[in-house]
Amino acid sequence: MPSSSASGRPKAVVSWSSGKDSAFSLYEVRRTGELDVVGLLTTVTERFARVSMHGVRESVLEAQAVAAGLPLYRVSIPSPCPNEVYEAKMADMVRRLRLDGVTQVVFGDLYLEDIRRYREQHLAGTGITPVFPLWGRPTEALARTMIRSGLRATLVAVDPRKLPARFAGRAFDESLLADLPAGTDPCGENGEFHTCVTAGPMFTAPLRVHPGPVVERDGFVFADVIPDDDGEKGA
Numbered sequence: 345m346p347s348s349s350a351s352g353r354p355k356a357v358v359s360w361s362s363g364k365d366s367a368f369s370l371y372e373v374r375r376t377g378e379l380d381v382v383g384l385l386t387t388v389t390e391r392f393a394r395v396s397m398h399g400v401r402e403s404v405l406e407a408q409a410v411a412a413g414l415p416l417y418r419v420s421i422p423s424p425c426p427n428e429v430y431e432a433k434m435a436d437m438v439r440r441l442r443l444d445g446v447t448q449v450v451f452g453d454l455y456l457e458d459i460r461r462y463r464e465q466h467l468a469g470t471g472i473t474p475v476f477p478l479w480g481r482p483t484e485a486l487a488r489t490m491i492r493s494g495l496r497a498t499l500v501a502v503d504p505r506k507l508p509a510r511f512a513g514r515a516f517d518e519s520l521l522a523d524l525p526a527g528t529d530p531c532g533e534n535g536e537f538h539t540c541v542t543a544g545p546m547f548t549a550p551l552r553v554h555p556g557p558v559v560e561r562d563g564f565v566f567a568d569v570i571p572d573d574d575g576e577k578g579a
């Protein structure tokens with residue numbers, strides 16, 4: 345398959361965590377028009393049928409993809425997942441992406457050099473180039489830019505060693521930014537929290553969801569987000 349679209353732009357997928365940084369990266373690359381985004385690349389934990397790390401239900405993930413107008417490239421991993429298994433599965437996906445003509449992967453990383461270096465090293469020589477549209481932007485200003493854009497998100501995973509558990513389930517908004525303890529990154533880039541996006545300029549319409557229970561698991565605090573048509577009231 346050609347590595348560029350009919351418009352001549354390089355084909356790209358967005359590394360999609362379900363959260364605000366990947367969602368805003370999608371918005372930014374679409375806004376600039378330099379890349380033709382053809383899909384969302386997501387890691388899903390098989391055992392729980394949830395987005396890895398964020399704990400977001402696959403049904404919410406699928407609703408996000410519909411709202412973004414993009415297909416999912418889904419990588420299923422076990423729980424727990426040894427690093428060598430993860431890397432082998434990602435290598436298989438990279439080969440599939442190349443067959444589909446994809447030459448760029450868009451990441452929502454902000455400033456952690458070790459994570460960027462890891463991505464660059466593992467894509468080196470594959471024919472796929474990593475792209476970091478949000479890299480180096482001051483995170484307090486970036487957080488407010490996201491909020492002003494109309495992005496709506498919920499804190500769905502909190503590391504209680506870095507942020508009090510009571511923040512799980514809160515909206516990512518100006519009130520949250522004002523309440524974050526001193527030293528907390530406004531975008532949660534140091535792992536303080538992860539989010540699930542339910543509305544924003546990257547979507548054609550808001551997701552219809554409601555809050556679910558808050559639970560503690562594996563040392564993290566998770567706040568569930570449930571699609572309105574799911575019919576479930578619990579986790």
